Amino acid sequence: MVSAALLTTIAVGCCIAAARLRRAEWPVRGPYVAVIAWQALGLAWGISTIGALLAFGLAPYGQGVFGGLIALAGDALSHDLYLSELAGTPFGASQVAAVVLAFGLTLVLFCGLVASFVQVVRVRRRHHDLLELVSRADPEVPGARILDHPAAAAYCLPGVLRSQVVISAGALEVLDSSELAAVIAHEHAHLRQRHDLVLLPFSSLKRAFPRVRVVETYYSAVALLIEMCADDQARRERSAKELAMALLRFGTKGSAAVPAGALAVTAGDQPDVVTRVSRLLNPAEALSRPAAAGVLLAALTLMSTTLALWHLPM
Template sequence: MVSAALLSLVAVGCVLAMEALHRAEWPSRGPYTAVITWQALGLAWGVSTIGALLAYGLSTYELGAAAGLVALVTDVVTGELLLTELSRGLEGVSRIAAVVLAIALTLVLFYGLVSSFVHVVRVRRRHHDLLELVASEHPDVPGARVVDHPAAAAYCLPGVLRSQVVISAGALAVLDNRELAAVLAHEHAHLRQRHDLVLLPFSSLKRAFPRAPLIRTYYESVALLIEMCADDQARRTSSSRELAMALLRFGAAGPAPVPAGAMAALEATTPGVVRRVNRLLRPDTELPYHAGAFIMGGSAFLLAAVTCLWHIPV
């Protein structure tokens, strides 16, 4: 029962920490560190919540959540589990319910991850096939394909074998050469660092719990940080002003549709565009190295602590 209580405290603490991280201002100074922190908190929340339910439901074994699962499988095969727990009355029923709830939560999270991955792969495959028909090479845009569309849009389609950067004719009309280079550098940063895979766990959570506004809010926070990471990569070859002006020109040109599964330079519905532009034009001091190391160390310690709590046999 001690491990169940501690894992419950960790799960609640992760939720509070995610809310504090969402409201904090330092993530824009160290977006890479913040994204890793989001990942650690999300993983720790899921593992600790499932572990707390299992630790309570399997507390009669006095083996902890991990070893208790092995004993559970044995008793399920022999049929002893149900008879033993039902003989304990209401307490036994509550333990069975906790185990069932843990299994259900695991399946929901697994379903969200797998279904999101399959959906994105299918959508990207169809869009890649469509680009073969409607997109073309352009001498002024090396490494990208141009779509003859009046709306200003630029996005990338990540993939293992055929990643692609796409830009519309409308975008070419509103951007000068240096702004275009900044946008292309931004999109290539998404592809090179596989930001789509970084965002996948959060999009799977959103898919598993579609009616949870808090998860959608946190997803948008992580998505904004990923865009900032790509902005920082683009600033290595282009000036901040050029990228900021490109974002403003995209916004002034009006909303442009972004295909599902793509990562766009600018989405019309994204409220963080102003934050990105302000960050580019008036950059804050970067997160100090020692602060980033402390946060990363804390994230690693959190995951290690959750793993250890799964094995406490009390």
């Protein structure tokens, strides 16, 4: 039962840490490190929650989570699995329920991840095919396809074999050449670093728990950090002022809705746009290397400790 208690403590601690990270100010100064911290918290929460349920349910084996799962599978295959104390095994109803709940949660999370991936791939493929028909190349806008639409829009469609950056005619009307170049650099940063894959686990978590508002809040926090990461990459090629002005012009024009499966320079969320513009025009001191190393070490320790507890034979 010790491992069950420790894993439960980690799961609760991950929830508390996520709430504190959501309100913290330092992620704005180190978005890359903050995204890794979010990934570690999300993964550790899932592993520790499932592990705590399994550790409690499989406690009669006394072999830890991994050992208990192997023993459970062996008993099931040998048809020597009983679910009652009267039948000769110490499994109670609560322990059976814990194991069933653990497998159910695993199935929900896994199916959510697979369903999100399949849906995104399907939508992107359809959108790619549609763009071949309705968009056009423009020699004055290299690296992007032009979509004849009056609303201001700029987004990218990631892919393994084909990736595209799309700029609407409405965006070309409000952006000058330097601002347009900054926007394209931002979108190419999304494509190079595959930010869609970084965001996928959080979108699948939102899909698995659609009515849990806190999940939506954390998803939005990670999405904003990913946009900041792309902003930082774009600043290496263009000036921060150019990108900030582009964001403001999109806000003034009224940006179009982001297609499913795409990553846009702005999704029309005004508070987030204001945060990004303020960050670009008034850059704070970057997160120090010791602080970044401390966060990464904490994330590594959290993951290794959580996995090690699965082997604790108690």
